[in-house]
Amino acid sequence: MGHVIAIDGPAGAGKSTIARGLAEKLGYIYIDSGAMYRAVAMWALSMDIAVDDPVKMEQLALAAEIEMLPGRRILLNGEDVSDRIRTAEIASAASRVAALGPVRRALVAKQREIGEKNNVVMEGRDIGTVVFPAARVKIFLDADPVERVRRRAAEQPDIAPGELATQIADRDRRDRQRAESPLVQAPDAVYLDSTALTAEQVEEEILKLVRARISNGKGAL
Numbered sequence: 240m241g242h243v244i245a246i247d248g249p250a251g252a253g254k255s256t257i258a259r260g261l262a263e264k265l266g267y268i269y270i271d272s273g274a275m276y277r278a279v280a281m282w283a284l285s286m287d288i289a290v291d292d293p294v295k296m297e298q299l300a301l302a303a304e305i306e307m308l309p310g311r312r313i314l315l316n317g318e319d320v321s322d323r324i325r326t327a328e329i330a331s332a333a334s335r336v337a338a339l340g341p342v343r344r345a346l347v348a349k350q351r352e353i354g355e356k357n358n359v360v361m362e363g364r365d366i367g368t369v370v371f372p373a374a375r376v377k378i379f380l381d382a383d384p385v386e387r388v389r390r391r392a393a394e395q396p397d398i399a400p401g402e403l404a405t406q407i408a409d410r411d412r413r414d415r416q417r418a419e420s421p422l423v424q425a426p427d428a429v430y431l432d433s434t435a436l437t438a439e440q441v442e443e444e445i446l447k448l449v450r451a452r453i454s455n456g457k458g459a460l
């Protein structure tokens with residue numbers, strides 16, 4: 240098994256920026272597990288399949304061929320869907336799809352397969368609790384809700400901030416309250432609040448933990 244750095248937390252906490260930066264610095268593979276839920280949700284919507292139908296959604300999740308490529312590119316069944324999965328509609332559908340146990344089991348298996356063979360920085364909601372409970376470094380990355388909406392608004396200027404705030408609150412509530420692998424801090428995860436920190440400062444905090452807990456065999460990281 241490779242080394243795993245698990246970064247969990249709510250939407251807009253800075254997980255993607257931090258996870259990508261760390262992966263680059265460490266030479267690890269960056270995996271955005273949320274993109275997998277988004278890809279399966281997108282596939283369902285494109286075929287008019289109800290995203291809360293557990294039987295059909297399990298079939299889709301098992302059949303989905305998902306490839307994660309460098310540069311935050313993701314292929315679904317050979318097709319590049321990197322940009323198409325980034326809409327508000329897909330974010331909300333992904334959160335509903337992610338509440339289904341059978342879908343989670345299918346995608347967790349794919350995530351574990353990647354972590355078995357590689358050193359990874361993986362971000363999501365259940366990476367430290369369920370996917371890799373033995374991860375060497377586990378971070379629960381959080382930020383003030385107002386700041387999280389502000390960050391998302393900068394990424395999605397076409398959506399009114401009020402609307403975005405509602406969408407994020409709904410999604411967080413669903414992700415935290417679902418029965419299957421809810422968003423929760425692992426008991427052994429380090430809580431980091433990124434509200435008043437720059438990405439560099441957050442990265443540096445995590446790198447300290449990495450240096451303390453992972454030896455790369457060459458001495459320095």
Ligand code: DC
Nearest residue numbers: 272273274276333334337363364365
């Ligand atoms: O990180 P994101 O916003 O792209 O994730 C989209 C949705 O997928 C999110 O609302 C919850 C779900 N998700 C999950 O349940 N477990 C993960 N490991 C990653 C994402």
